Amino acid sequence: MNIYPNYYKEFKCIAGKCKHNCCIGWEIDIDEDTLGFYNCVEGEFGKTLKDNINYCDIPHFKLGKNERCPFLNENNLCEIIINLGEDALCDICTQHPRFHNELPDRVESGLGLCCEEAARLILSQREKTTLVGNSNTNDKIILLRDKVIDALQNRTKGINKRIDDMLSLCKTSLVERPIKSYCDLLISLETLDEKWEELLLSLKEKASNIDYASFESHISGREFEYEQFLVYLIYRHFANSPNLEEAQKRARFTAFSYTLLYYLGALTYHTKGEFNFEDQVELTRLFSSEIEYSDENLYTLFDVL
Ligand code: SF4
Structure with a gap:
């Protein structure tokens, strides 16, 4: 059973128009499936992708200057989406700002x-x-x-x-x-x-x-x-x-x-x-x-x- 507030589905990210982009200042962890996919991306972008991942216990993107995600370009647009499409985003980027509380008989979702x-x-x-x-x-x-x-x-x-x-x-x-x-x-x-x-x-x-x-x-x-x-x-x-x-x-x-x-x-x-x-x-x-x-x-x- 999935529960959500009535306004939940109206949310749309304003991307480049956002004053406090969520791709700045937050360390973004990469889930296992997406990491496997990124490791298989070939060519120049595949190399850039791998060079910007910190492969530690919890793999995540290495933050760049001013704590920006290395894939956030000067227009505040995401180079992963531009090069590989929206489906190539890791779980955290796909879901943000949505949250999901998993309870015994239901999942309660919302916007943060x-x-x-x-x-x-x-x-x-x-x-x-x-x-x-x-x-x-x-x-x-x-x-x-x-x-x-x-x-x-x-x-x-x-x-x-x-x-x-x-x-x-x-x-x-x-x-x-x-x-x-x-x-x-x-x-x-x-x-x-x-x-x-x-x-x-x-x-x-x-x-x-x-x-x-x-x-x-x-x-x-x-x-x-x-x-x-x-x-x-x-x-x-x-x-x-x-x-x-x-x-x-x-x-x-x-x-x-x-x-x-x-x-x-x-x-x-x-x-x-x-x-x-x-x-x-x-x-x-x-x-x-x-x-x-x-x-x-x-x-x-x-x-x-
Ligand atoms: S999801 Fe991120 S970039 Fe989009 S409006 Fe929210 S904070 Fe801004």
Whole structure:
């Protein structure tokens, strides 16, 4: 059984128009079948291909200048696709930014927020997200997850009340800490992009000077962006919890992530005098790349919150 959010099939990579190309800065592992195929490619391109693979325990492409994939050309197009066709991509490149959670009776797929175009698609959904193919199950964690998503989509309530409902459904609570202490916690984690650390340092310094009432009225009518962010996190991280205790950690992580996104939005508004949809996309993309796409950071937060 395959489950996916209703917007899933609308995703289309914007390739050369992408500001944060996923072929920059990430080490891309090559699966066994594709590696076998690459080893058999002949001619000059076959040689270039092999010269740019690091054949270590987990074979991957050698990153070039500015951490670019060696096959990303000056127009930000992929030379593997140009020379060999889209079918020649390794699994990671074919699937990105899609994720697949393999659960006992189902595979739950989705799009990851670390891709700016996926973030645009997810956050722009004005209607409630639905899960295509989601049918009856006896799995207690999935049943709880579905109730949590319903609570997060209850538009008769404000976002903060919906988050309280999520935490009570999971029989847990998030110990409130000053935002400065959240910043310290995040700064202590592994960082990919220095822009993330600069943002956190700036939030730590300016959080007490922000006019939150003015920010609230600036973002009035955009609750659906936060709702989509919360539903995305729960859909992606909750169902594969091995037990209730782990699910509680993920609910707390989701509540924490919302608080952080809200404060970072308020900081952007404080600094720029506005906070538009593209600002929200950029914040969620950065958050996702720095936290969700680092297992070390993600699991540290699951454990300490
Ligand atoms: S980050 Fe997303 S839109 Fe950009 S190149 Fe990668 S898949 Fe395409």
